Structure formats: C-alpha cells, structure tokens
Amino acid sequence: MNGERRTDHPDGNWRNVRFDVLERIDKLPSLSTVVHEFLALSRQEFFTAADFEVIISKDQALTARVLKVANSGLYARSRTVPSIAEAVVLIGLDTLKRIVYSVSTEGMTRKDMTHYDYNPGGGFWMHSMAVGLGARVFASAAPQGDLRPEEAFVSGLLHDVAKLIIDDYLPDPNGEKVSLETEHAAIGLDHAELAEYMLKLWNLPQAITDAVRDHHVDPSNTQCGGGGILLGLAEQLSDLWQVGRGKELDLGKDAPVERYLPALERIGLVPEAWDSLVWDVRHELTNIEELYHQTI
Ligand SMILES: [Fe+2]
Ligand SMILES: [Fe+2]
Structure with missing residues (x-):
C-alpha cells in the first residue's frame, strides 16, 4: 500500500x-463501445433487461460469443439459449452482464x-x-x-x-x-x-x-x-x-x-x-x- x-x-x-x-x-x-453503453444505461433511473439486450444485439460477434458461453456447460439448463432475450430469462441479467464484460475486455486482461x-x-x-x-x-x-x-x-x-x-x-x-x-x-x-x-x-x-x-x-x-x-x-x-x-x-x-x-x-x-x-x-x-x- x-x-x-x-x-x-x-x-x-x-x-x-x-x-x-x-x-x-x-x-x-479504445475500449469496446458496449462497456460505455452499459455504463450509460446503468446511470439512468429506469432501465430494463430489454435495454441491455438492444446494446448487445447490435454487435453480432459479441452476441455469438455471449450465446456460446450461455450454452456452455457452465450454466445448467434444460434447453438451448437461442437469443440474448432468452439468455436474460435463462441465466439472468447479472450473469449475462458478467459474460459481456468479460468478452469485451478480454484483449486487455487475457495476457x-x-x-x-x-x-x-x-x-x-x-x-x-x-x-x-x-x-x-x-x-x-x-x-x-x-x-x-x-x-x-x-x-x-x-x-x-x-x-x-x-x-x-x-x-x-x-x-x-x-x-x-x-x-x-x-x-x-x-x-x-x-x-x-x-x-x-x-x-x-x-x-x-x-x-x-x-x-x-x-x-x-x-x-x-x-x-x-x-x-x-x-x-x-x-x-x-x-x-x-x-x-x-x-x-x-x-x-x-x-x-x-x-x-x-x-x-x-x-x-x-x-x-x-x-x-x-x-x-x-x-x-x-x-x-x-x-x-x-
Ligand atoms: Fe490488482
Ligand atoms: Fe494494482
């Protein structure tokens, strides 16, 4: 210290x-725009899971990566997660955000x-x-x-x-x-x-x-x-x-x-x-x- x-x-x-x-x-x-958009959204007084979905869904590569993780062995589910909207329901918004942040900052931390x-x-x-x-x-x-x-x-x-x-x-x-x-x-x-x-x-x-x-x-x-x-x-x-x-x-x-x-x-x-x-x-x-x- x-x-x-x-x-x-x-x-x-x-x-x-x-x-x-x-x-x-x-x-x-520069840092992924998704991080900036998530931060801006969380500063608003009212937001819903659907607002986060819109941000993620704009980026196709990110969406694909997020769905891959959501469908991995890490999250026990009875069926496939086909979309970001369903990922929110099946794995929860908090977990979804964790995956998104993880993927969006990987260039800076996976070394x-x-x-x-x-x-x-x-x-x-x-x-x-x-x-x-x-x-x-x-x-x-x-x-x-x-x-x-x-x-x-x-x-x-x-x-x-x-x-x-x-x-x-x-x-x-x-x-x-x-x-x-x-x-x-x-x-x-x-x-x-x-x-x-x-x-x-x-x-x-x-x-x-x-x-x-x-x-x-x-x-x-x-x-x-x-x-x-x-x-x-x-x-x-x-x-x-x-x-x-x-x-x-x-x-x-x-x-x-x-x-x-x-x-x-x-x-x-x-x-x-x-x-x-x-x-x-x-x-x-x-x-x-x-x-x-x-x-x-
Ligand atoms: Fe540290
Ligand atoms: Fe430090």
Missing part, C-alpha cells in the same frame, strides 16, 4: 514519463506477463475479474463508496490494466516482487497512475478513473475517495483467496473483520455488515475458473 497520493494533479508527473510509453498507449484500440506474479494461463484475467466482482458487491452496499455497482465492476476489471504496458519496461526481477517504486523507476509512473491516464483516454467517467488511480492508497489517507478504498478491499479478499495468484484458489480462508475496519469505516459500512458481504463476494467468485475457460 502506498500511504500518499503521489500527485494532486494527475498530469503533474507526465514530464517524467517515457515518451514511447505514451506513444504506445495512444495507439491502443500473461513476465514480471508480475499472476499465474500463467489466466491469472491476470482472474485477478481482474475477481476485483471487479468483489468491488461490485461492496459498491452495492457502501453509502460512501463513490462508485455505482456497474462502475465498480468496470473499475475492478481494468484497475491493473497498465501493467500490460509497464511489463515490457521492467528490469529482470531477480525474484523480487514488482513494487510501485520499481514501476516509477522504469517508466516515470506507477501502474495506478498510468491506468488513470489510459482510462481517461477511453473517456471513462471520473468516478472510475479516480478509483483506479487510488486503488493502492491507504484507507487512512483522507485525500482519496471511497472508490479506491472499495477496490482495495476487493483486492485484499481476492489475494487472500489466491485468485489468479498463488498455488490454488482457496475461497475457504477466513477474512476476520478486524483487518478491514479502517476501510469499512471510510466507505460507510458497519462491521456487522462484513460477514454477509464476504459471503456474497465468495459466492460471486465460485465459478471464476470455469468462466475463464468457457469464455475463451
């Missing part, structure tokens, strides 16, 4: 950044990296998805989380996306874990700061770019908002259960509330709410390995 926000103005450090890093980012494809400690063969994807799913649970309950549930999910999915760029610039690890300081030394920014820049380029809402910038900030730092704290909490649970990092997934490990009290207080949650939230996050992560394999 980094105790301080590094800069009050996000553009303040840019003079230190390697020019070729920024050039590379400028050439990245193995050399220097970071995610498990090869999907560890980074699982970590990103787990933080997204956990953050969504916390955002649904936290009065001061500063993120809507949908925004929390997207923030979690993309919170470490800048590591994909930084990975190419890091020195040989020599068995050391990559720290924010190592990243700074390599490119002039850490992955949270660089991700903020990337997500701004993709025109994501400020609540998301702020949360991602602050996801390594300590809860005692009152300068950072609730979004970063919420992502930090989801990340701690994900790491406790070894999602995408460590030998094998272990959702059984206890998460005693004492460790998380400062963060809970900052986002307006009472300690009594913790156990049931942890249960919900655990439940969300149950099928995460299968989801990875089914959405390839």
